[in-house]
Amino acid sequence: MTSKYAPRGQLWLLPQSQQEGLDFDHGQVLKVVEQAYLALRDGSSNPAKTVVEAPGDHSLSYSMVARDAGSGTVCFKGVYEFDPRRTRDSYQFHSFAFLCDDTDGSPIALMDVVTLGPLRSAATTALLARAACPDARSALVVGTGVQGQMALPMLLAALPDLERLQVAGTYAEGLRAVRDSAGGRPVEIVDDLRAAALEADIVVGAAGLSVKEEVRRAWMKPGAVAVLLGYGVHADVCHGADYRIATSAAQMLATCEDLRAEDGTLPSVDAELPDILLGHAAALRDPGDVVFAYNSGMAVTDAALGRYIADLALAAGRGEQVTFW
Numbered sequence: 099m100t101s102k103y104a105p106r107g108q109l110w111l112l113p114q115s116q117q118e119g120l121d122f123d124h125g126q127v128l129k130v131v132e133q134a135y136l137a138l139r140d141g142s143s144n145p146a147k148t149v150v151e152a153p154g155d156h157s158l159s160y161s162m163v164a165r166d167a168g169s170g171t172v173c174f175k176g177v178y179e180f181d182p183r184r185t186r187d188s189y190q191f192h193s194f195a196f197l198c199d200d201t202d203g204s205p206i207a208l209m210d211v212v213t214l215g216p217l218r219s220a221a222t223t224a225l226l227a228r229a230a231c232p233d234a235r236s237a238l239v240v241g242t243g244v245q246g247q248m249a250l251p252m253l254l255a256a257l258p259d260l261e262r263l264q265v266a267g268t269y270a271e272g273l274r275a276v277r278d279s280a281g282g283r284p285v286e287i288v289d290d291l292r293a294a295a296l297e298a299d300i301v302v303g304a305a306g307l308s309v310k311e312e313v314r315r316a317w318m319k320p321g322a323v324a325v326l327l328g329y330g331v332h333a334d335v336c337h338g339a340d341y342r343i344a345t346s347a348a349q350m351l352a353t354c355e356d357l358r359a360e361d362g363t364l365p366s367v368d369a370e371l372p373d374i375l376l377g378h379a380a381a382l383r384d385p386g387d388v389v390f391a392y393n394s395g396m397a398v399t400d401a402a403l404g405r406y407i408a409d410l411a412l413a414a415g416r417g418e419q420v421t422f423w
Contacts, residue, residue, distance in 0.1 A: 101204035103412065109422035110408075112209035116416040117407060122217070124255035127403065131221035133168050134402035135345070138372045141167030144398040146352045155307075158182045164397035166405070170201040173401035175211065183307040197404050207408045207417065211400065212244070214407060218399040220248035222345060222371070223325045224256035226391040227300045229374050229381035230323035230343065234299035236262035238288065240313060240330030241305030242272025249302050250280045257300075264288050264298065266330075268310060292317050299323070303330030315339070320386040327393035333357045337365055339390035341382045345371045349394035357392075367392075 104110040138144060144164040151158055158179045165172045173195050180190040195214065197206035227234065237260055239249045250263055265276045266288040277285040288294040295301055295317035303313065303326040313331050315338035318324060324331045324339070336342065336357045344350045347367040358364055369379035382389050411417055 101199065101202065101206075103199075103204065103206050103408070104419045106204075107421060107423050108419045109205055110207040110412075110417050110419050112207045112408065112411055112417045114210040114212050116418070117210065117213050117411060120407065120410045120414060120416070122407075122410075124251050127217060127406070128221050128224060128252065128255050130402050130406045131218055131399050132225055132375060134166050134399045135222075135225070135372045135375055137166060137168040137402075138398060139376060142398050144346070144396050146346075146348050147395070147397070149353060155183045155185070156181070162395070162397035162400070164401050165200060166398050166401035169402050169405045170199060171206065171401040171405045172198045172200045173397050173404055175397050175400050177211075177215075195400050195404050197401065197408060206405065207411075209404060209408065211404075214400060214404055215395065216244045216248045217252075218403045219245060219327050219393060219395060220252035221403075222393050222396075222399065223249060223302055223304075223327055224252040225375070226325050226343065226345075226371060226381075226393060227253060227302070227323055228256045229371070230389040230391060231299050231321065232257075234323075235260060236264070236298050237300040237302065238264045238266065238294050238298035238313075239276065239302045239304055240266045240291070241303070241309065241328060242267030242269055242276050243304070243306055245304040245328055246272065246302075247275045247279050249304050250276060250283075250285065253300065253302075254280065254283070262286070262297075264294050266291050266294065266311075267305070300325070301331060302327070304328050305330035315388070318388045320388065323389040323391055325391040325393055329356075331390075333359075335388075336390045336392070338388075339365075340384070340387035341368050342390045342392070343367065343369045343371065343374065343381055344392040345394050345396055349396065350392045353394050354392060
């Protein structure tokens, strides 16, 4: 059987430069990621990620593998961060995903995931926020890096009735990028994080390790949800929340060392996103609940969304075929 991606013995490469300018439809991205979570209860597989941390926060590395039954795609993903806390002014980030078609056994592509990772994380954040606070009218994003810049457009795709958008950060260029990401909607730059959090229905912790201030539990109003996918939401929100949801309880246990109490304990997860989307579990118990949502990256969404991006790139004539095997 001939693959549409590359002839036998060759591999299709999709570096970041070949993905720039692709016409991503945020609504479709949301649907692709949602279907990947639904398929986790219908034939997909997503083992816990393997994490390696060097002493003294010298570097952070992790790898994941998953099979998305919906698209028939297998994904192998690797990430390496050097100086993740930006303490030596030498930060480096390298990542890739290798995709294979599990219906005919052919390789799809080896692709950079600088765009893919934040895009699927932002979609997951939007799904968690919509489930826990479907009537939200205000959102606060903490962080202005790539994750922060993708948060608002995806939230707006999931919750178009959002009226007030706010961002907290320290870098002027990042703040401008977040404001530009909202498609012309006004975005307020926050000077007082506590005051902003007290009024927000949705709080997104999308900052990096160098974040200077984090939203606390006492700042969360009844009925609000805090979604953590990086930093910017304090551990006391997790421990003090009325209800806790996660993409995966197992992934949370494997990746959230920063959230543990002094005795090393973590509160239990009340519901996982796939079960919430299927209607098998609630996203909260009471409308007044403060909900903590943990968004850990899951390779099954990389598989599904990577396939979507690869097909867009193929249709646009992007990428390069190289003899590999």
